[in-house]
Amino acid sequence: MIDTVRLTAEEGLALVERGEVSAGELHRAYLDAIADRNPELHAYLRVVEEPEGTSIPIALKDVILTRGVETTAGSKILEGYLPIYDATVTRRCKDAGLTLLGKTNTDEFAMGSSTENSAYGPTHNPWDPTRVPGGSGGGSAAAVTAGLAPWALGSDTGGSIKQPSALCGNVGLRPTYGTVSRYGVVAFASSLDQVGPVARTVRDCALLYRIISGRDTCDSTTVDVPEVVLPDGESLEGVRIGVPKEMNEADGIEPGVSEAVRRAIDLAAELGAEVGECELPRSVDYGLACYYLVAPAEASSNLARYDGVRYGLRAGGESYDEMVEGTRDAGFGDEPKRRIMLGAYALSAGYYDAYYGQAQKVRTVIAREHAAAFERFDVLVSPTSPTVAFPLGAKTQDPLAMYLSDLLTIPSCMAGLPGLNVPVGLSEGLPVGLQVIGPQFAENTLFRVGHALERAIGFDVVPERLR
C-alpha cells in the first residue's frame, strides 16, 4: 500500500525508477486518496482519470492551460473552456514524464487570499476543514498537504504560492521573476505573475523548480537560470541572515506566529548562520497600497479579453455591446469586478500619473530598499503570513482585511525577488510558515536555508487528523 500522505515526490520518483511501482499504480493510489478526501476539502476542481506519463503524478492550479482539459481559472466566464494547447510549464512536466492528476481550485483569476473567491466554492484546510487554506492557490496547497498529490504547481502574483503553503504547512517557492515561463498561464498582473512549485519538502520543491524553469522562446520575459543544486546538509555556516524589523514586528502579526518564527531564526544561528537586524521601512509601509494599484491596473487590461467572443461563456443580446456587457456581468464574480473598476480608474486620463505612475515610482523605491539590504545579507526572513489559517467566512465581507493577509509577501514580489515558505512550527495547532527572501536568482541559497531548517526543526507536514 502506498501511503500518499507520507510519500515525498523524491521517494515516489525512486520507487518508479527502481520499478517497484508503476506510474499507473501511483496514479491510481492518488485517485483513491482524492475520491476519499476531496469531497471534504474541494482541493480539485476536476480530476484526470487516465494516466498519461511514465513517472509520478502532479496537480496543476487551474490557471495553467492543459490541452483538452477544462481550464477555468476559478471563474464562470471560462466555464467549459478547453485549451487547444499546453502551457510551457505543463509541457515541461509532461516531457519529464509526469502524469496530470487534475486541476486545483483557485480564487477567481487568482484574486484572493483564501480561495473563497472561487466561483466553484471554497477549498478547506486539511489541518482544520472549518478554516481556509489560504489563496489564491489554496487548492494546490491543500492537495499536497492532504496527500492528494505528491507535488503541484501554483502561481504567485502577490503571495498566492507562499501564503497558502504557510497556511497549509508545506513548502512553496515563488521563483525570481523571469525564471519560469508564463506562456499558457491565465494572466492576472503580468509584471508580477510567476509560476512555482508547491511540495512537501524543500528538495522536492527544488526538483520541480528544476523541471519547470529556464528560458522559453514563447515568453520573452524568461532568461537562462543557474543550475539548480539539490540542498543537502544542515550547516548554515557563512550564510548571512537579515531580519527586517518592520516585517517581523508589523501590527497584526499573531504572537504565536512571531514566537515560531523567532525560534526558527535562533535555530538558524545555532546552525552557523550570522543573524542581524535590518530595515525595509518603505517596503512595508507602502507595499500593499502600491500593489493594489499596479495589480488591478494590469488586471483590468488583461481581463479585457473575456468578451464572450473568444472563450467560454457567452450571454445573449441584441448588439455586440449588449452581448459583451451581459457576458462580463454574468461571468465575473465580485472580486474581479472590483479589481477591473479599481484598475480602470487608476489608469484613466487625468489620474494615471497620480495613481499608476506614482505606484511605479514607489515600486522602484521598494526594489532599491531590498537591493540595499542584500548588500549586507544573503537572505531576509519574516513570517510568511501574519496569522495562521483563519475561519472560512471571517474576511469575506471585508476586502481590506483580506488584502492585509499579503502584507509580508507583497514587498518582495513587487521587487521581482524569489521567496520560499518553510513550515517552522504550530500555533494553536495550525502551521506557521517562515518566508525566506533572496536576491534575484538566489533560489539555491533559499533551498539551502530552507532545507537546513526543515531538517533541524523536523516539522511533521502531515496534519494530526490524517496521521
Ligand code: GLN
Ligand atoms: N492575495 C493577493 C491578491 O489578491 C495575491 C494573489 C496572487 O498572488 N495571485 O491579489
